[in-house]
Amino acid sequence: MTSDNEQCPADTGVSRQAEEWFALLLDEGATANDRAEFRAWLQRSPEHVAAYSELERLWLGAAALPEVMPNPSLTRRKVLKSGGALVVLAAAGLGSAIYLRSAAADYRTGVGETARFTLPDGSIVELSTATAISLDFTTNQRRVVLREGEAFFIVAPDASRPFVVACKQLRSTALGTQFSVGMQENDIVVAVTEHTVRVSSPTEEQDVREGQSVIFANDRLSVPVMMDVDAQLSWRGGKLVFISTPFEDVVATLSRWRRGKMIVMDRTLSRRPVSIIVDVRRAGRILENLENGLPIRIASYSPWLTLIYPQ
Numbered sequence: 001m002t003s004d005n006e007q008c009p010a011d012t013g014v015s016r017q018a019e020e021w022f023a024l025l026l027d028e029g030a031t032a033n034d035r036a037e038f039r040a041w042l043q044r045s046p047e048h049v050a051a052y053s054e055l056e057r058l059w060l061g062a063a064a065l066p067e068v069m070p071n072p073s074l075t076r077r078k079v080l081k082s083g084g085a086l087v088v089l090a091a092a093g094l095g096s097a098i099y100l101r102s103a104a105a106d107y108r109t110g111v112g113e114t115a116r117f118t119l120p121d122g123s124i125v126e127l128s129t130a131t132a133i134s135l136d137f138t139t140n141q142r143r144v145v146l147r148e149g150e151a152f153f154i155v156a157p158d159a160s161r162p163f164v165v166a167c168k169q170l171r172s173t174a175l176g177t178q179f180s181v182g183m184q185e186n187d188i189v190v191a192v193t194e195h196t197v198r199v200s201s202p203t204e205e206q207d208v209r210e211g212q213s214v215i216f217a218n219d220r221l222s223v224p225v226m227m228d229v230d231a232q233l234s235w236r237g238g239k240l241v242f243i244s245t246p247f248e249d250v251v252a253t254l255s256r257w258r259r260g261k262m263i264v265m266d267r268t269l270s271r272r273p274v275s276i277i278v279d280v281r282r283a284g285r286i287l288e289n290l291e292n293g294l295p296i297r298i299a300s301y302s303p304w305l306t307l308i309y310p311q
């Protein structure tokens with residue numbers, strides 16, 4: 001997105017500028033430069049922060065309105081070029097799509113929740129925050145669809161019925177095992193804690209062994225690599241463990257455990273590696289944990305928008 005003078009004529013006002021930024025940042029094609037310019041726009045005036053915060057509030061509220069149906073032909077870029085009222089309407093439709101997708105699930109958790117369920121075949125599933133799965137179990141197959149979030153599976157043996165987890169284009173077939181499948185922004189991560197999982201994309205296949213993980217990103221499947229199992233799946237014990245993790249990645253992960261948006265306002269800070277343990281069973285104190293454990297300053301303008309600065 002270009003500067004305010006180029007992109008947002010003066011007579012459109014702060015509200016329209018906020019709407020255009022909101023629509024742009026919803027777009028999966030938003031670039032790092034877009035996000036940097038957005039941070040600069042927020043810093044220019046408290047009015048900018050207040051206007052964007054109100055859109056965040058409307059967006060999160062829209063997710064609870066299942067009667068609002070999205071227009072499948074309306075892309076986010078088209079929304080960006082349209083009027084302000086349409087931006088808010090599109091946000092309601094997109095939020096509704098998320099609601100309907102998880103509402104169709106057989107098992108789900110809300111933001112900040114985890115849960116453990118026994119499936120009809122005796123397998124165990126543990127759901128992380130904001131997670132939804134659907135089941136398709138028949139006499140010859142056991143298929144789980146991960147719709148949102150992350151799930152950990154302890155698979156009951158049944159040689160006659162493969163256990164498969166489908167997540168978008170990816171298929172993970174258990175070979176008598178324990179493993180997790182998680183959606184992280186535009187990526188899918190499969191991590192194995194016991195035995196082996198065969199992970200297949202439309203063009204590739206990898207056998208992922210105990211202690212390894214793979215990432216599916218940009219339509220490519222990575223080579224399996226060794227991982228820190230305790231850190232990657234620490235949410236199962238009610239904590240999130242970050243070891244030398246870029247701060248922007250820490251914030252992105254923690255954002256899944258609380259409502260509202262957290263934005264790192266300093267580029268150097270966003271890239272800084274940090275090590276911290278956060279107790280997600282006390283989701284309401286995530287911001288307090290960050291401020292106590294790191295040299296940062298947090299400004300919460302509403303329950304919906306939090307800005308993070310270096311101290």
